[in-house]
Amino acid sequence: MAAQSTIEQRERPASPSGPTSTARRPAGAGTTVARFVRKTWRPAAVLVAIFVVWWAVTAANLVKPYLVPSPGRTLDVVLAQSGYFAHHTWITSYETVLGFAIAIAVGVLSAVVMVYSPTIEKSLYPLLLFAQVIPKIAIAPLFIVWLGFGLTPKIVVAVLMAFFPIVISTVTGLKSIDPEMLQLSATMGAGPAQTFRKIRFPAALPHLFAGLKVAATMAVTGAVVGEFVGANEGLGYVILQANGNLDTPMLFAGLLIMSLLGVVLFVVVELLEYFVLPWHASRRTDAVTTSL
């Protein structure tokens, strides 16, 4: 079977000349995808099961259709108004991705500055925490007042939501470096920039990616929260409209697409992690396979 052969490939020693070696080469692109599929079929199955239950509940008329529409009706709504949904999905995606990108840039940069300057870290941390604990739904109207009715305030809320996990994870990652590694770097005559580029930043990447995954889902929430407060487009707007009209199929459709958006962004980050950190991902998968 296909799965069988990939396992064999993975466990073949990389160095035939080393008899005691358990060495494996990092997986190429092909095995990485295969591994990803192997890892995701279970959650996918659970998802399918949920849809089946949803379908069964509505098909058996256990709840009123105006409370919970059937999967079929929800899909019909999406297909019937595909242009409408495409537009609003595009708007929310745009806000989310842009907000996420800005959060990464600002988050990583602040983390680096904070790690290298304890003074800045001490002065910035309270501000950061404040920005995190303040309820975004409460501060969003202010952004509308300041930045107008367009997409900017939504992007700002998305940035605010996604920023925090990125900063925290990057700071943790940059600080997790073995101090002996830094001392070693000093004896190699490396300057701070070289040490950062070749040692400290790569070492922080696993932490950074953990933060990015959380941040990806937060960015979607941020964009929708922004839309809730005041918008005439985007999935948040679609849901508000549907809610006002008691149009549950439309509401369900909006919710599903929104969740899908978060999942897609999350998966993109995870895939990126597989490609950027093969050394890290492979070790993790090994842990999973041995526990099976």
Next chain:
Amino acid sequence: MTSMTVGNTAMQRPTDATATGAAVDIDQVAVRFHTKKKDVTALTDVSLRIEPGEFVSIVGASGCGKSTLLKLVSGLLRPSSGQVRLHGEEVRGPRRDIGYVFQRAALLEWRTARRNILIQAEMRRMPKTQARQRVEELIAMTGLTGFEDAYPNELSGGMQQRVALCRALLHRPPVLLMDEPFGALDALTREQMNVELRRIWRETGTTVLLVTHSIAEAVYLADRVIVMTPRPGTVAEVINVDLPVERDYGQTMAAPEFARATGRIRDLLGATTTAE
């Protein structure tokens, strides 16, 4: 540069390398650490002179300042008083003309063995072809052949330390500092590494300062063993090891001189630990 003068002088007899200027000269050094809770005197009144090409082991109770001593020599730490000189030059900051090996191999997980060794060359901006050639040389010398493309998590502890050793030797440092490099290895691998280190030292002719907790390791490898007192650390005694340059492991273990040296060290360490 001095680092280039030390070649692979295979038959160099370090014991003959007499006072032509010390490789390492530690003069009346003291180190005090000031922490929030208390001040710690790690080293007091340490004076040492290590000749070029010499192999010196350092033993002593935990916390007596052995690591601190190596950090002084490398310039990672400044003495509170006294002076440290490397090849006659006062150590004022991190030195590039040393090689360092720690107990944990401290390898970069995302780099293969070969590229972990090459980091030394990259940081120093050494010419690529020259560095590549040197890496292959070291891989062959340390028995890493066949493992060049393995990642650290795919290597055994012994193999990881070989990589760390190659990295430390890449730029042909005149002085090699080793801080309990084999402390995490099993007894058998450790013996094997001892034999290899002895051979590598003879091939490279570098001066070695080795911190260890193993008395046998200290004596088997060294020309001299420095026994330190517990904190605040200072030199309790310097043991000259009168063993032949050619040291077969089994024969050395059985040699009367080996028994004498290890016995003396054990007495000193025992005496100092009970006094604590």
